[in-house]
Amino acid sequence: xxxxxxxxxxxxxxxxxxxxxxxxxxxxxxxxxxxxxxxxxxxxxxxxxxxxxxxxxxxxxxxxxxxxxxxxxxxxxxxxxxxxxxxxxxxxxxxxxxxxxxxxxxxxxxxxxxxxxxxxxxxxxxxxxxxxx
Amino acid sequence: xxxxxxxxxxxxxxxxxxxxxxxxxxxxxxxxxxxxxxxxxxxxxxxxxxxxxxxxxxxxxxxxxxxxxxxxxxxxxxxxxxxxxxxxxxxxxxxxxxxxxxxxxxxxxxxxxxxxxxxxxxxxxxxxxxxxxxxxxxxxxxxxxxxxxxxxxxxxxxxxxxxxxxxxxxxxxxxxxxxxxxxxxxxxxxxxxxxxxxxxxxxxxxxxxxxxxxxxxxxxxxxxxxxxxxxxxxxxxxxxxxxxxxxxxxxxxxxxxxxxxxxxxxxxxxxxxxxxxxxxxxxxxxxxxxxxxxxxxxxxxxxxxxxxxxxxxxxxxxxxxxxxxxxxxxxxxxxxxxxxxxxxxxxxxxxxxxxxxxxxxxxxxxxxxxxxxxxxxxxxxxxxxxxxxxxxxxxxxxxxxxxxxxxxxxxxxxxxxxxxxxxxxxxxxxxxxxxxxxxxxxxxxxxxxxxxxxxxxxxxxxxxxxxxxxxxxxxxxxxxxxxxxxxxxxxxxxxxxxxxxx
Numbered sequence: 055x056x057x058x059x060x061x062x063x064x065x066x067x068x069x070x071x072x073x074x075x076x077x078x079x080x081x082x083x084x085x086x087x088x089x090x091x092x093x094x095x096x097x098x099x100x101x102x103x104x105x106x107x108x109x110x111x112x113x114x115x116x117x118x119x120x121x122x123x124x125x126x127x128x129x130x131x132x133x134x135x136x137x138x139x140x141x142x143x144x145x146x147x148x149x150x151x152x153x154x155x156x157x158x159x160x161x162x163x164x165x166x167x168x169x170x171x172x173x174x175x176x177x178x179x180x181x182x183x184x185x186x187x
Numbered sequence: 188x189x190x191x192x193x194x195x196x197x198x199x200x201x202x203x204x205x206x207x208x209x210x211x212x213x214x215x216x217x218x219x220x221x222x223x224x225x226x227x228x229x230x231x232x233x234x235x236x237x238x239x240x241x242x243x244x245x246x247x248x249x250x251x252x253x254x255x256x257x258x259x260x261x262x263x264x265x266x267x268x269x270x271x272x273x274x275x276x277x278x279x280x281x282x283x284x285x286x287x288x289x290x291x292x293x294x295x296x297x298x299x300x301x302x303x304x305x306x307x308x309x310x311x312x313x314x315x316x317x318x319x320x321x322x323x324x325x326x327x328x329x330x331x332x333x334x335x336x337x338x339x340x341x342x343x344x345x346x347x348x349x350x351x352x353x354x355x356x357x358x359x360x361x362x363x364x365x366x367x368x369x370x371x372x373x374x375x376x377x378x379x380x381x382x383x384x385x386x387x388x389x390x391x392x393x394x395x396x397x398x399x400x401x402x403x404x405x406x407x408x409x410x411x412x413x414x415x416x417x418x419x420x421x422x423x424x425x426x427x428x429x430x431x432x433x434x435x436x437x438x439x440x441x442x443x444x445x446x447x448x449x450x451x452x453x454x455x456x457x458x459x460x461x462x463x464x465x466x467x468x469x470x471x472x473x474x475x476x477x478x479x480x481x482x483x484x485x486x487x488x489x490x491x492x493x494x495x496x497x498x499x500x501x502x503x504x505x506x507x508x509x510x511x512x513x514x515x516x517x518x519x520x521x522x523x524x525x526x527x528x529x530x531x532x533x534x535x536x537x538x539x540x541x542x543x544x545x546x547x548x549x550x551x552x553x554x555x556x557x558x559x560x561x562x563x564x565x566x567x568x569x570x571x572x573x574x575x576x577x578x579x580x581x582x583x584x585x586x587x588x589x590x591x592x593x594x595x596x597x598x599x600x601x602x603x604x605x606x607x608x609x610x611x612x613x614x615x616x617x618x619x620x621x622x623x624x625x626x627x628x629x630x631x632x633x634x635x636x637x638x639x640x641x642x643x644x645x646x647x648x649x650x651x652x653x654x655x656x657x658x659x660x661x662x663x664x665x666x667x668x669x670x671x672x673x674x675x676x677x678x679x680x681x682x683x684x685x686x687x688x689x
Binding site for chain 2: 074076077079080083084096117119120144146147148164165166167168169170
């Protein structure tokens, strides 16, 4: 048995749950190549896609059509299936950080966010997982 | 606001009438008292008179006895010196009789009795005494005859009987009259005392009435005023008292009502101010959020262009996004400014001839490409729909209603856009199959920052669109309204006056 290869982004699946298509593109660009991306424009389809793809990381907006991001987050954290899933919340409601963390977010970034900061945050969370696993 | 003259007696008339009645009562009591005193005084005068008459009568009797004594002494002895009492009395008698007649001249009955007495005295003096003295002076022996003496004794006895009768009658009458006067006086004093006691009781009662009808209500008004001053504006007084006091109570209650209404109005204004403050602070929050979303694209893509390697095609795409989002920022800023200007009434509206059909067609084409889930069904007549106004502002209204129809039907569906002319009115309606408006929100849907559950449902918007639209339609002399069923969709329409094209 060969040594387990260093975990790379290429192994990781990212779900982007954001209603603004431009921002979905921006999140993809910010995280860079090497992830497998899924995109959902609203709360219900985000939840459905999460069930199907079991992502390693979810980048979640709070202001979502159908169901709010906080709602989606609480639903995800209510069961065991997504206990390990890392969640970064991005929101223009800059004072929603406490609520987001309380609902189970790992990081909170206020819009407008710095693409490099998002990339570094995602890497840090995933490497954390790699070290632990 | 002076109270009208009332039919019932006012307090002043009652007080004046009461005082007058009491004064009359006291005056009557005093009158009776004065009558009693006068009666008593009368009785005293009568008594004094009777005493004087008795004294004079006794003097007269003594004079007559003196006459008789002198007469007899002279006749029996013949000594001239013994005739002195006779001479003195005989000289004094006419004056004394005159005085007696004068004293007894006032009352008819007394005058008559006195007259009889005087006549008896005169008879005695003229018909007997003077004769005897004359005879005795000429012939003392004859004078001494017993017959004469006996006749003298008889004459004197008659006169003395008259005296006794006169005195006893005078005393009896006087006693009866005095007793009657005393009796009347006693009765009058009793009546006066009863009258005075009754007056005292009535005055006390009147005092109680004054207390009840003035002092107590005034005290209550004072207490009420203190309570008002203490801040209890719900203070009201029982309608009590008569006339002016009732007016005072009523005026107090009106004042309290005014004050309370004033405070309610102030509280109301305060509430509205707080509400408007809340709305303003919500606006700040909404503005911040609405500006940050496009700003995130602008800054994010700029950062990507600056720090990452991108292809020419990507560069062009990102720059397009940056431009569009920057425009969206500008549009939002314009929205907020529009609201500001509309609130201050400073928005200027052009008055050109506009075909609202063209405006609807253009806006629908713009929105048609934005959503794949919605089908925009446009129904317009062949002929133009002419209105007078500002084509940009009217386009803003149509765009806002279209944008709402799409935003508030997140599951998609058909959006029916129709324009038609009904005589002098042009009507544009936009119907969606969306979430509808909950009944509790329908009344305030044209207000500012009213977004219902849109935020929770993730529907973006400044909450200003309908407020701006209504102000714009009204600025064009039109009206805007809607009907909506929650869960079934909404139909918004606006109507504008048809412009004469001729």
